[in-house]
Amino acid sequence: MGPGEGSSISQLRRGVLEYCVLALLRGTERYSYEIVHALGQAQGLVTTEGTLYPLLSRLRREELVSTTWRESEAGPPRRYYRLTPSGETRLSTFMGEWGHFRDSVDTLLEGR
Amino acid sequence: MTTPAEMHPLAETYVKELRHAAKKLPRAQRNELIAEIRAHLAEAAPACASQADVLTALERLGEPAGILVEQGGGPAPLARRLGFHEIAAILLLMFGGFLVFVGWLGGVFLLWTSDRWTLRDKLIGTLVVPGGYATAAYALVAVSSVEECSGSSGQMTCTGGPTTLGSIGQIALAVFVFVGPLAAAFYLATRARQQP
Numbered sequence: 001m002g003p004g005e006g007s008s009i010s011q012l013r014r015g016v017l018e019y020c021v022l023a024l025l026r027g028t029e030r031y032s033y034e035i036v037h038a039l040g041q042a043q044g045l046v047t048t049e050g051t052l053y054p055l056l057s058r059l060r061r062e063e064l065v066s067t068t069w070r071e072s073e074a075g076p077p078r079r080y081y082r083l084t085p086s087g088e089t090r091l092s093t094f095m096g097e098w099g100h101f102r103d104s105v106d107t108l109l110e111g112r
Numbered sequence: 113m114t115t116p117a118e119m120h121p122l123a124e125t126y127v128k129e130l131r132h133a134a135k136k137l138p139r140a141q142r143n144e145l146i147a148e149i150r151a152h153l154a155e156a157a158p159a160c161a162s163q164a165d166v167l168t169a170l171e172r173l174g175e176p177a178g179i180l181v182e183q184g185g186g187p188a189p190l191a192r193r194l195g196f197h198e199i200a201a202i203l204l205l206m207f208g209g210f211l212v213f214v215g216w217l218g219g220v221f222l223l224w225t226s227d228r229w230t231l232r233d234k235l236i237g238t239l240v241v242p243g244g245y246a247t248a249a250y251a252l253v254a255v256s257s258v259e260e261c262s263g264s265s266g267q268m269t270c271t272g273g274p275t276t277l278g279s280i281g282q283i284a285l286a287v288f289v290f291v292g293p294l295a296a297a298f299y300l301a302t303r304a305r306q307q308p
Contacts, residue, residue: 032148033155040172048174051182053148057141075154 013045018055020045022083022091025065031078032056056081064090118159119150120166127153130176138227149173197226198304205237206293209246216243228304240296241289248289
């Protein structure tokens with residue numbers, strides 16, 4: 001990921017990623033690996049899964065998500081993430097803006 | 113927190129590299145990151161996985177250095193401005209002792225709850241000098257009242273005056289008590305700016 005043609009799309013990706021995490025947690029709670037795995041499966045969204053962990057930790061520090069540790073049937077305990085009220089607000093604001101943003105960009109790209 | 117799960121040797125090596133790369137992070141953040149990555153690898157690349165699967169899982173995670181760039185917010189962490197939390201901690205450590213001593217305790221609390229300082233920084237901040245300048249002021253009053261003079265008109269007798277050995281000790285103590293808090297404050301300010 002050097003400077004050049006790839007970096008603008010990677011910046012765009014980076015900006016959107018935290019909202020994708022918040023969106024995954026809408027109405028449900030998930031543990032770290034579930035979130036990372038789900039985002040990793042989405043085409044072209046995440047290039048390196050490892051960088052999602054610092055992102056999760058930042059969302060927690062900003063209190064957009066809260067976490068609880070829970071035992072798992074197999075393996076080590078898991079950290080479950082859920083949206084806080086301010087996380088929900090942030091997500092719904094973004095969803096409103098994203099619709100317009102996406103439509104505008106699409107219109108311009110398609111030259112209509 | 114977790115019992116280390118069985119991991120593939122390649123995954124172990126990866127975690128070791130990550131630990132090395134994360135040396136500069138504050139301890140709490142580093143331990144947390146490593147615990148998360150360990151848990152990830154326990155699921156994505158268990159000890160029984162094939163070598164190819166483990167390599168794929170590690171490739172998807174990305175280079176340890178890359179993960180840390182994300183954590184630090186940039187390749188070379190620049191000196192950061194001190195936050196209100198840190199400034200309050202440093203001021204209270206220096207002068208909080210004058211606020212019925214409780215102020216200094218508040219400084220210690222802020223010092224230990226900040227993630228901008230390592231354990232070593234926190235110990236230095238607490239021990240150099242307990243009470244800050246209030247201790248210096250107290251020491252000054254204590255030393256000056258050691259020498260008591262009595263008598264009248266020409267015949268003065270003084271007790272408890274400084275002996276040679278005592279005065280060397282006193283000078284050393286005075287230097288520690290007066291220079292210590294200022295030096296510690298400079299040290300803490302510098303360290304807090306360096307932490308990502």
